[in-house]
Amino acid sequence: MTAARPAGPDGAVRGGLWGAFGGLTTRGRSFLAAGLAAAVCAYVLGQPDLLRVGLLLAALPLVCVTVLHRTRYRVTASRRLSPQRVAAGAEARVRLRMDNVSRLPTGLLMLQDHVPYVLGPRPRFVLDRVEPGGKREVSYRVRSDLRGRYPLGPLQLRLSDPFGMCELTRSFSAYDLLTVVPRTEPLPAVRLAGEAPGYGEGRHHSLAQVGEDDIIPREYRYGDDLRRVHWRSTARYGELMVRREEQPQQARCTVLLDTRAEAYESGGPDSSFEWAVSGAASAVTHMLERGYAVRLLTDTGDTLTGDGGDGYVAPGHEAADTAGLMMDALAVVDHSEEAGLGRAHDVLRAAGSEGLLIAFFGDLDEAQAELACRMRRRSGTAVAFVRDVGGDGAGGSADAGGLAGAGVAGGSAGAGGSGGVADAVRLLQEAGWAAVPVRPGDSLAALWRHATRGVGAVAGGGTTGFSGGWS
Template sequence: YVLGPRPRFVLDRVEPGGVREVSYRVRSDLRGRYPLGPLQLQLSDPFGMCELTRSFSAYDTLVVVPRTEPLPPLRLAGEASGYGDGRQRSLALAGEDDIIPRGYRHGDDLRRVHWRSTARHGELMVRREEQPQRAGCTVLLDTRRIAYQGGGPGSAFEWAVSGAASALVHMLERGFAVRLLTDEGSAAPGGDTDGFPGSVHESAESAGLIMDALAVVGHSDGGGLSRAHDVLRGGDEGLLVAFFGDLDEEQTAVAARMRQRSRGAVAFVLDSGDWTRDGRTAAPAAGSERLRLLREAGWTALPVPPGAELARLWQQAGQEGPGVRSSAAGTTTGFSGGRS
């Protein structure tokens, strides 16, 4: 019933072999996966003396993805290392000895056959095309149940989900290879701890997979961010954009350590107490303290007030930058002003 009342149609006097076409529109303000159908027919004679009911088993599925907000283009910090503008960087191939062949696939150009490797492996091998290396971006979504209060389309959690979707779409449009990471340590697409697509074609497919995942993402029962931290410390993660709920002192320290393996890190922190009616009971001093700790660790950390526009916060992050130099890494991070 989230999609509205069940549609009912009365078709009067359908002649033998006749065709009638009916349609209805569904709409939902709540993301999710909803079944449509199955169709049920009730047939009766003009006098109402006989009635037959027929039900079909086939049904369709409607996926309502989160709302996305267009974000302004900004030049990201670390551009000199290839993480700023998202342009593709080709791997240099020094010569014939550096070419790694692969097995022949139907449709490959026969002019790319590598005969030396073919003789060595006993099967047709072709030279692999130059592979573009793409800048990576991880969007971290905090889904912990204890980190959010309230529910519904206007809740803090739904804002975080919509914000993560907007950031993912924006970075994909800029040419980044992106992945979605949750506090439970699961990455999408891929379902493993890597999750980064390897080509532009894979990125187009991953966009749909990520949005499908965000359409049904719910609260986790976990109490911490340690699993996500374990995934992020496995290597150089490029740019990190995080959407955090309530953070206590311990989880703020864990989030601060996530910054160490990233070229740039931006955090949007939601105080769910401000998003509920009892927001007067929130502790502004505690919120300011956790933001200060994140900024000292090198994050560009911004508080998210109720009903805030992500585009405006995104622009603010680009203007402010990290504001604090990281004492651990000795580098600055965040956004830098400019146009891409």
């Protein structure tokens, strides 16, 4: 939730007194014109009573303008957005608060907050008289099916006096940002056989695994357990030495997102590209929850976020914050103009073969499929989801039976996808990838469960498919 922010240095709307006269309504202008006309006639005809009436008619709109001009400087506004980050399709609440810090009551207040059209219609509110020192709060909801970063504001305020002589419209300068992140799907917690050290039961490795001679001791520190004292090293160095604690090895995972414009055909919230972005977001969230240091890589060779030079974000007590950084990056990722996956391949080649690789590919021709195969050689275990772009709009579901019907069994892509995606999946499987084709309507959780079921066989190398097929 964001803190309340005023419109300007003093939290008030701006404008000059002379500019306020431009807010005179038709009634106010008529009163002013009638008053001036009456004053002229009284001067010509020598009628002092008519002069007093004319002055009264002319003074009323002038007094209204002056009072309203003073009042607008003493009206402050603030906005609170809760939450600031929402998933696509979810709602956020915006609360507006108006404070009258003057000694005079306000007239009618009409509020309008500017929001992008994808979040819904512009909210409008009418507030009746606000007493001196009083406040009013209103709220509205915003929702978007499209991920992105959207500004809320500035707030527009229109004031009018009780006589309807003047209306002033001014805009506050403060605005807030609503981040709509991709939808994420919970993934089943399966054990990835053949994965890099540091996952699950094999996460902690001792520095000493062979024998007493391989133990690397250190000096005793206050609070160390005396049962860890290494007496042989103590006698050798002449001071109390203890065995080192087991050091955890941080498991790493790279999530590769193919953003090439030519790799996807349709657009919109249900397009194949949005499915790939949502899948990458789900994989990032899942791997961070499982204790991995995650790097989010695109086909341009850029890491979308990272707190280190290698682009990895490590989990910890701030795991939710690090996942939020990834989600913010995915909220605004767009198509690239890259012709191939060469830059991503160069980054993976320079990074070495440590850790898992999870890739979300669009359309892969033969050249790009062979390049993706070479990416697998630089990674310990690799899982690929290849989108069947040619099947967009064909419908379908990815339950257990649907996946078996897709033909991804016994190491072949089968007839579940188009010829291009079937050939790409076959090449990836032959190179050691756990690759599955993705059709419109497929569930990522079901694809993840069945893909990771064959990782153990694929990671061993030399196999061309999933052991045992789909079951």
